[in-house]
Amino acid sequence: MSQSINVALIGATGNVGEALVELLEEREFPVQDLHLLASSESAGQSLSFRGRQVRVRSLEAFDFSQVQLAFFAAGVEVTRACHERVLAAGCSLIDLSAALPLEQAPCVLPELGVEGLPALSKPWCVSAPTPSAVACALVLAALKPALQPQRLQLTAMLSISTLGRSGVQELARQTAELLNARPLEPRTVDRQVAFNLLAQVGEVDEQGHSQLERRLAVEVQQLLGMDALPVAATCALAPVFFGDSLALGVQADAEIDLAAVQQLLEAAQGIELVEAGDYPTAVGDAVGQDQLYVGRVRHGVSDPRQLNLWIASDNVRKGAALNALQIAELLIKHYL
Amino acid sequence: MSQSINVALIGATGNVGEALVELLEEREFPVQDLHLLASSESAGQSLSFRGRQVRVRSLEAFDFSQVQLAFFAAGVEVTRACHERVLAAGCSLIDLSAALPLEQAPCVLPELGVEGLPALSKPWCVSAPTPSAVACALVLAALKPALQPQRLQLTAMLSISTLGRSGVQELARQTAELLNARPLEPRTVDRQVAFNLLAQVGEVDEQGHSQLERRLAVEVQQLLGMDALPVAATCALAPVFFGDSLALGVQADAEIDLAAVQQLLEAAQGIELVEAGDYPTAVGDAVGQDQLYVGRVRHGVSDPRQLNLWIASDNVRKGAALNALQIAELLIKHYL
Known part of the structure; x- marks a missing residue:
């Protein structure tokens, strides 16, 4: 994982979004640029990442061709409204909102390793399972x-x-x-x-x-x-x-x-x-x-x-944020 | 149920004991004398029953030949230490503490009616099931x-x-x-x-x-x-x-x-x-x-x-106190 990628995080101001930002730093995830996104009401806030404040920007105007991977940690409606735009821009996505059908976005359990991965083509579209799953x-x-x-x-x-x-x-x-x-x-x-x-x-x-x-x-x-x-x-x-x-x-x-x-x-x-x-x-x-x-x-x-x-x-850390990040690590290691 | 009986209540100062006293009054249970009993530490308190204060007395000195029915709503140890003395005095008992084995004190669900009653001889010794049961x-x-x-x-x-x-x-x-x-x-x-x-x-x-x-x-x-x-x-x-x-x-x-x-x-x-x-x-x-x-x-x-x-x-009312009282009503109706 020497190669760094640009990452977008949708729903950055929620519980799971904040945990994701913390874990991206803690686990030394190979992020080059981190783009924090939210609905226009939540835009304008800032979160700390690697010692600097990153402003949360509005999702609507964002150009997803700048990033290679997007985490969807907002509500179901946001994912449904926006995922096609993301994939069309060539950006892979990991959905934490359980918005997409499993036929379109199969779920992944990182502990199963490469053998547990479904067949994927780029840009990937996968689901992080719900915490109880x-x-x-x-x-x-x-x-x-x-x-x-x-x-x-x-x-x-x-x-x-x-x-x-x-x-x-x-x-x-x-x-x-x-x-x-x-x-x-x-x-x-x-x-x-x-x-x-x-x-x-x-x-x-x-x-x-x-x-x-x-x-x-x-x-x-x-x-x-x-x-x-x-x-x-x-x-x-x-x-x-x-x-x-x-x-x-x-x-x-x-x-x-x-x-x-x-x-x-x-x-x-x-x-x-x-x-x-x-x-x-x-x-x-x-x-x-x-x-x-x-x-x-x-x-x-x-x-x-x-x-x-x-x-x-x-449910926020292992059930959602950490698990999604472990999925990303597995996919990047084997497919990037 | 025109006949009135003398009733002892062991564990009168607990949650279930208090609920039993309330329900004995509310359901016009045919009580002649009500004897409230507890361990010597809790004795001395009073509870209201039919407009008068009934003092809680020490269980140790009580003569159970004065009463026809005893409810055990105290802890397991109290029931185990005392139930033989109660039965030997000719007093029937309903155990709410789950202290006695079901072979000795079969459990009763009052809604099943007479058909659901186990074979009993006087003095009866039955268990009120635990609230979840x-x-x-x-x-x-x-x-x-x-x-x-x-x-x-x-x-x-x-x-x-x-x-x-x-x-x-x-x-x-x-x-x-x-x-x-x-x-x-x-x-x-x-x-x-x-x-x-x-x-x-x-x-x-x-x-x-x-x-x-x-x-x-x-x-x-x-x-x-x-x-x-x-x-x-x-x-x-x-x-x-x-x-x-x-x-x-x-x-x-x-x-x-x-x-x-x-x-x-x-x-x-x-x-x-x-x-x-x-x-x-x-x-x-x-x-x-x-x-x-x-x-x-x-x-x-x-x-x-x-x-x-x-x-x-x-769990206190229907699960324990009311259920025990309904058991008593059923037994009295059919066996007294």
């Missing part, structure tokens, strides 16, 4: 030698930062109002999320699934190369600022060898297995870290063909 | 005509009141300290629970299950009359004061008829089904209510043989 796929990919999953059941208790910066502000505001015995007026979310759990993220479709749950299921299937794997997923919102907690159940058709599972998790890249009897938490362990934390590895209470485990992951 | 069994019993479960997977996000009054105080204290940017010193729980999720309740055994998870599994099996049903359960603690949230997955061996499921839930006693597209929350719907709230009724994302739903329940 990263967590599930990373764990299940590590377990492949010991465990052929027959079906998955995931309950993902997502932090409020899943909704971006406004979600974080909403939880802080609601909590302060309740502790001060003031009447609660929900704004960003439509009900009380402080000291409460919300059973879904956004609207659900006619079958009762949220877009996030559908996306997560197909991403995990694609990343594992198991398109027919039955997946059940519940994505809920928890009153937690940063860091997702996932209860994952994996059904197999024979008794699962827990010792083998533990050995594979211990050896896996990107995973920290906590000691038996202990358990990881999102806030205490995962937030700010580059690994997922896994614990509570066990059978079902009365079901040895079921594997249960708990995953704690930083 | 009440919720699961009530839903699954209602669905029996449409759905023969092949396996269950439950993720129960329990409120901190699961740990009693000290848990509630701990969450309030931790939250206030964090919002005031003071250093956090966990006390009742061993780590940060404010704005965080804890993956287990109490210690786990060598197989990795908590006592609560094991108990829940066998209670659900017993209540459904399906001793061999494979159950996987994760009981976690959420930063919620009151009200449990449960993500339940039920596996069947054929495609599940969602319309039939919804009809059965709508007709079921003790269950309030929310409209499709909406979802219930513990704090917004369930707390203070006599019913469970059920929503998000759907298949697995890519698994029509899986039923997924979300249950919100008041």
Whole structure:
């Protein structure tokens, strides 16, 4: 990776955008010029990069032929409105917004290495999986030698930062109002999320699934190369600022060898297995870290063909920003 | 139920004990004398019952031959130390502490009516199921005509009141300290629970299950009359004061008829089904209510043989106090 490239970052002022800027510097990503972009309302702010202030400019007027790679860390609408312009300018893109269909922008798990890469031609157009899909796929990919999953059941208790910066502000505001015995007026979310759990993220479709749950299921299937794997997923919102907690159940058709599972998790890249009897938490362990934390590895209470485990992951860092950057590093190393 | 009985309540000063006293009055339970009991440290306090103050007395010196029924709403140790003395005095007991083995104290779901009652001789000794088992069994019993479960997977996000009054105080204290940017010193729980999720309740055994998870599994099996049903359960603690949230997955061996499921839930006693597209929350719907709230009724994302739903329940009221009282009402009606 001696060659440097020009990079655009769309959605630079959001949680994930800021984390990307930090990580581009921290990991010495071979950036020559970094262009920070946002919608015209957010343009004008500045972020620090390599000791200097970089101004956030308006996305609308930007000429993408100046850059070789664009990260999309803004909302779904921004990606949908703008990705064709980017690709037409010959610029590759990594979408973190889950806006593009997986047929057009296949998802990549960097830990799978070159063998896990889909066939791509330049300019590439790939998806960074949603944070919960990263967590599930990373764990299940590590377990492949010991465990052929027959079906998955995931309950993902997502932090409020899943909704971006406004979600974080909403939880802080609601909590302060309740502790001060003031009447609660929900704004960003439509009900009380402080000291409460919300059973879904956004609207659900006619079958009762949220877009996030559908996306997560197909991403995990694609990343594992198991398109027919039955997946059940519940994505809920928890009153937690940063860091997702996932209860994952994996059904197999024979008794699962827990010792083998533990050995594979211990050896896996990107995973920290906590000691038996202990358990990881999102806030205490995962937030700010580059690994997922896994614990509570066990059978079902009365079901040895079921594997249960708990995953704690930083949804902004490992789940999104770091993962997207690792995807970029892998692609640049092998295709530039 | 014209006949009145003398009742003892052990653990009268706890969350569940207080709720029991309120409900004994509210439901016009046929109490002649109510004896409130607690360990000697808590004795001396008073609770209001039918317009007068009833003093909480020490459990140690109490003569149980004065009463016909005792509710055990204190800790496991209290029940274990004292239940033999109660039964020897000819007093029936309902255990809310999950201290007694189910062979000795079978659990009862009042909604199942007389047919659901185990064979009992006087003095009865029965268990009120743990709050999550009440919720699961009530839903699954209602669905029996449409759905023969092949396996269950439950993720129960329990409120901190699961740990009693000290848990509630701990969450309030931790939250206030964090919002005031003071250093956090966990006390009742061993780590940060404010704005965080804890993956287990109490210690786990060598197989990795908590006592609560094991108990829940066998209670659900017993209540459904399906001793061999494979159950996987994760009981976690959420930063919620009151009200449990449960993500339940039920596996069947054929495609599940969602319309039939919804009809059965709508007709079921003790269950309030929310409209499709909406979802219930513990704090917004369930707390203070006599019913469970059920929503998000759907298949697995890519698994029509899986039923997924979300249950919100008041763990202190419907999950514990009300349920125990309904058990008592049923037993008195049919056996007194």
